[in-house]
Amino acid sequence: MATASLHGDAHELDAQDMSGSSSSRNHSQHSSNNPVRKSKKKQKHRFPGYKHCDPVDQPIRRHTRHEFGAKLKFQVPNPLDTAYWKALTLVNDVQSPYERFASPLCLKALNCAPTVFYEGETAPVVHALFQRCRTIKVQIKLVRDVGPASDWDSSTVMLRDGEQWTPFGDYLKALDPLCEREKAASGEVGYAVQFKWWRSLKKPFRFYDLPPEIRETIILYTLGAMVQPRLSGGQYTPWSEVHITAGSPNSLWDQGLEMVYPVVPPTNLSVLRLNKDLAEVSRDVLWRKTTKVFSYLWSFETICRPIIPKQFSWLQRMYLCLQPLELVHMFKVEIAPFDAHYHQDRQQSIDSFQPDTIVHTGSVPAGCFLRSLPLLHYLELEPHSEGSLSPWSEFVGRRAGVSDDEISLWSARGLNFRAPPCQKRFMDYVMCFAAEYLQSIKTVRLTGPIKTCIKNKWEDLLNNNVYSTIKPQIEEWKEEARSLTALELPPRCSCPQTCSYYLSDLDVDDLGPARSTIWDPVGR
Structure with missing residues (x-):
């Protein structure tokens, strides 16, 4: 027992000695002879705000x-x-x-x-x-x-x-x-930023100090780039007054046809009220620089008939948005059943119906009027986007120029004019007959529901070639179109991407390719 107590006391003494030694060391560190070691402050970089950036291999x-x-x-x-x-x-x-x-x-x-x-x-x-x-x-x-x-x-x-x-x-x-x-370079936001930028420059300017081209461009967009010629008094005669500031008829807005027809808003005439000099320049820009929109063939025929000495200098840019049948009439497209006799009978019926207001022109198509516009240098042609886009649809009711056997055959094939024709081939037929009337126009553009290959093909032919060089090929294409019989028309769509969703209503057997070997030189 004594031994055990001695060992226990020894352990207690050792613990006390260790605690004492540690306290003495702490005391010695805090004594005046051994001051506390202070941590070194981080040395300031000689360039304040310096921050090392890791290199980047690429942006x-x-x-x-x-x-x-x-x-x-x-x-x-x-x-x-x-x-x-x-x-x-x-x-x-x-x-x-x-x-x-x-x-x-x-x-x-x-x-x-x-x-x-x-x-x-x-x-x-x-x-x-x-x-x-x-x-x-x-x-x-x-x-x-x-x-x-x-x-x-x-x-x-x-x-x-x-x-x-x-x-x-x-x-x-x-x-x-x-x-x-x-x-923010254009649009409503862009114009607001441009205005702030111009105000920040603090450089006033006079409108008349601008170059004439810039002045005319500003006036053109102030008035409106497109106008629709209209005849006053409801008298549709070649001698009627033509107004170009009223815009499209209100019936188009009321019937919700702005998605079908190119609806033109009334002209902004506020610039005409500033001063006399600017009003004179604005009138000149209004008549010469604006694009004239024609949505109906009869309005084009009435306004543009060259039967009396007229000043056609105001017709320099034109936009025609016509129905497919109106395109057939305007350019005298001779495909069954719209043959030469059909066009002649139609023109004679028009001349006899309005003998006092419309001059007799025989079988001359309205497309010939484009040749009498010497200053016309830009024409935009768009087929109408209303209905089935089929000029053959009028024969459903009156069957003019088509025999009962042909109508029966069309019905047996499931056509019944429920589906539009292949727009790619139809516009190819139209442009073959329209090319001779468009040869004097410098720039021709095709817009609307037209296949890209047809658009590129005819814009290249008409804008980049002299008509005399392409006339033999076009005449060959016209003869090919005239040789098509009524049994082969309307042309059925065999395009990889169909020309209209109406084709989904037809049977699979009706979607066979139609006879045509020359209408796609550019590619489907």
Whole structure:
């Protein structure tokens, strides 16, 4: 027992000695002879705000600067950072004054250290291209140009793009533009930004100091680029007064046909009330520069018939939006059952129905009137987009020019004119007969429900060729069209992409290809 107690006391003494020694060490550390060691303060960098940026192998693009894992901290650039200032000059040079105002592209410094120069280049540095909807992290450096007398003033800013270094200026020029909404270059938002930019310049101007071309363009868009000629008093005669400021008839708006017809709003005549000189210029622009819209064949025939000495200088740009049957009548398209006898009978019936108001022209189609417009240099032709787009549909009721056997055969094949014809082939037929009437017009455009291959084919033929060189080929195509019988018409659609969704109503057996070997030189 004594032994055990001795061992226990020894352990207690050892513990006390250890605690005493530790307390004495602590006391000695806090004594005046042994002062407390103070931690070293982090030495300040000689460039305040310096932040090391990891190098990037290629430009890294994000929508905002918060998407880089850690928010990029833009620094105040160092005046001795030569690479930054030369790169900033390139960034400013690639932008127009308006772009710098509306959505400026900036170069933000990510560190504020000076440029480190080596023998032929500088140490790479990382900065950021910043714009309203994008931030691009780039690594750049300066490379001194080759030459014995070259210095750093003639150096080139290089950008790291993967394994190679490319000129920074080339990268800026190839930088994709912002979306239209962000760029705000046009539209309601764009015009508001342009107005603010112009006000910020504080440069007043006089309207008459602008070049004549710009003045006329401003007046044209103030008045309205499109007008619809209308006859006054309801008298549709070649001698009636023509008005071009009233716009489309109200019936089109009331019946909800603005999606079918090109509805033209009334002309904005406020510019005519400013002063006499401007009113005179505006009237001249209104008659000569605006595009005249014709939505009905009878209005075109009445206004444009060359039967009396008229001043047709006001018809320089024209837009025709006609129904398929009106296109057949206008250009005298001779395909069954619209043969030469059909067109002659139609014209004679019109002449006999209005002997006092419409001059007798025999079998001359309305397309010939285009030749009597010497100043007409632009024509936009659009087939009507109403109904089934089929000129053959009128024969369902009256069966004019078609025998009962042919009608029965059409019905047996499941046609019944429920589906429109192949618009690609039909417009090809129309343009074959229209080409001779359009040869004097400098620019012809096809719009509306027209296949792209047909549009490109005929715009190229009419705008880039002299008619005498393409006339033999067109005459061959016209003979091919005349040789088609009523049993082969209307032309059935066999296009990979059908010309109309109405074809889904037909049976599969009715979708066989029709006979045609020359109508698709461009490709389906």
